[in-house]
Amino acid sequence: MKIRTLALLAALTGGGLMAGTVQAQGFVFGTGQPPADAAPAPAGARNAKVETAQRLLARLGLLRETPSGSLTPATQEAIRVFLAQNKLPASSQVNDGLLNSLRRVIWQTQNWSSGNYKGREKLVDAQGLREAQILLGKLDYNAGPLDGTFGPQTQVATEAFQESQGVTVDGLITATVLMNLRRAVNGAGASAKETVRVLNWPDYIDAGVLQDFEKENNIRVVYDIFTSNDDLQARLRAGGTPYDVVFPTANAVPAMAAKGLLGKLDKASLKNLGNIDPRVDATLRAWDKDGSYSLPYMWYTVGIAWNPKLTAKAYPGHAMDSLGNVFDPETARRFQSCGVGVVDSASDVMPLAAIAGGQAKWNGKNSVNAASQVLERLKGIVKVIPTDQYIDALASGKICVAIGFSGDAVQAQAKSRGTVEYRVPTEGGLLAIDAMAVPANAKNRRAAHLFIDYLMRPQVIAKISNSVGFANANLKAGEFMSESIKSNPAVVPSTASLSRSSPIPILSEQDQQDIAQAWGRFSK
Incomplete structure (x- = not known):
């Protein structure tokens, strides 16, 4: 993929931040000088440009408050600092030049000048980028x-x-953004009279399901993603429009x-409640009693x-279904050389690291300490793979062995045409359920329940399972699922494998704090 480099940008700008008006890939950089007739955003009023400026200032680490669209004293101070740091003329105005x-x-x-990257991983390829550009x-x-x-x-x-x-x-431009672009071009929810805001994990829905729900119920679905349970909780606590x-x-529900x-x-409003498999629902009660x-x-x-x-090239004849392949440093x-990693989900990886460290059953601080010692020995050897990049990392061969989710491995199998294997480790794995829930501050509870019922x-749900490669909790969905999915041991493990899997533990507040600290030391 062609990359717009910083050197090219510097050449275009003459090496200075404010060296005139420059066009690069269609984008006109402002001079920073406010137009003579520009009016300052009034203090206390909600303004779209102010909200955008706040978001950008926050990205630069200059503003800590939630973007509100109001020109607060903290925003004014952040603007002052930004202008001073970059030797730009002082101004209290929020205009296109500042943005x-x-x-x-x-x-x-x-790292924008390195391409469409998050960290160091490209999110979509050139073909996906071009499609996004066309749709935009x-x-x-x-x-x-x-x-x-x-x-x-x-x-x-x-x-x-x-x-x-x-x-x-x-x-x-992630896979979710590309999906939302396609939906928008197809007129998804364009005539809807109400909206339901959905927040889900990456790569965890079928786009057709969203469109069919919108058509049937005349409710627009605003679809967003989060990357961890901590991220989810932060979103629910933050200001802005509720989900x-x-x-x-x-295990995060309690x-x-x-x-x-x-x-x-x-x-009582859920007509399809009887379709839930009571065995899966009973397992869910291990967390939401x-x-x-x-x-x-x-x-x-x-x-x-x-x-x-x-892995056969890296370690010929070695059995791969052991936690030691990742958690034993030797x-x-x-x-x-071919890439060994763990998915960036501390609450899922740490309990397995604790098992590798000799803690067969979760025991709070003792388990955190055992897991921490295991991870400490792996620094510089084992990579932490963002949740929205795990599938592609496996499918593309950037990673040859990793700890992660069964459904993601199934999606990687499909993308790589079968060159990925997955097993519950011989020492034991974790059994987990992703749940559907309604936030306490939801604005449209009626539509939320309609969506869950749908x-x-x-x-x-069978269509979603076929798309994402995860097992669902519906008693009647089997007849609508593809044989390749429901017969895949990565989707539905054998009885023996399930017997070695224990529910992901409920983590106390102290556990969560200790895990966050340990994970921070390991992943930085």
């Missing part, structure tokens, strides 16, 4: 040349689209309910995935 200067600094300093154009967002190159104009157009959708704004349906991992983040479900706050969406195991071709080093239809 373009903010975007330019972010472009130059935060159809929606009247100028994404610059349709060349599959991620430049400033594509970033800005993507941010504008995300803002219009009411979803997380980061300017990156109506969320999908926490079941703490979220205790913090007042979840509301009780109106199960009364079943008041959650219903099962998908269930899965946390175990080990690998690429047999790559063994992990054998796979370092997902409990056998044909609907």
Whole structure:
């Protein structure tokens, strides 16, 4: 993929931040000088440009408060600091010149100039980028040349689209953004009279299901993603427009309910409640004891995935279904050349690390300490793979062995045409359920329950399972699932494998704090 480099940008700008007006990939950088007739945003009033400036200032670490669109004293101070740091003329005005200067600094300093990257991993390829550029154009967002190159104009157009959708704004083109672009071009929910806001894990829905729900109910689905249970809780605590349906991992439900983040479900309004498998629902009660706050969406195991071709070269004849392949440093080093990793989900990985460290059953601080000691020995050997990049890392062969979710391994199998294997580890794996829940501050509880009820239809949840590779909790869905999915041991493990799997433990507040600290030391 062609990359707009910082050197090119510097050449275009003459090496200075404010060296005139420059066009790169269709994006016109401002001079930073406010137009003579520009009016300052009034203090206390909500203003779209102020909100955008606040978001950009926050990305630069200059503003700590939640973007509100109001020109607060903290925002004014952040603007003053930004202008001073970059030797720009002092101004109290929030205008296009300031926004373009903010975007330019972010472009130059935060890896934008390296392409469509989050960290160091490319999120979509050139073909996906070009499709996104075309779709953005159809929606009247100028994404610059349709060349599959991620430049400033594509970033800005993507941010504008995300803002219009009411979803997380980061300017990156992920699979979810591409899905939402396709849905928008197809007129998804265009004539709907109401909206349901959904917050889910990456790669965890079928786009057709969203569109069918919108058509049937005349309710627009605003679809956003989170990357961890901590991220989910932070979103629910933050200001802004509330979400109506969320999908926490079941072991996170008790703490979220205790913090007042979840509301009780109106199960009497759910016509398809009887389709839930009572065995899965009973397992869910290991976390949500009364079943008041959650219903099962998908269930899965946390175990080990690998690429047999790559691991056979790195360690010929070695059995791959052991935790030691990742958690034993001497063994992990054998796979370092082809990539060994863990998914970036501390609450899923730490209990397995504790098992590898001799703690067969979760025991609070003792287990955290055991897991921490295991992870400490792996620093510099084992990579931490973001949840929204795990599937592609496995499928593309960037990682040859990793700890992660069974359903993600199934999606990687499909993308790699069968070159990925997955097993519950011989020492034991984890059994987990992702739940459907309604936040306590949901604005549209009626639509939330309609959406949850829709997902409990056998044909609907089967379509999702076929798409995402996770087992569902619906008694009647089997006849609508593809044989390749329901017969895959990574989707539905054998009885013996399940007997070695224990439910993901409920983590106390202290556990969560200790895990966050240990994970921070390991992943930085």
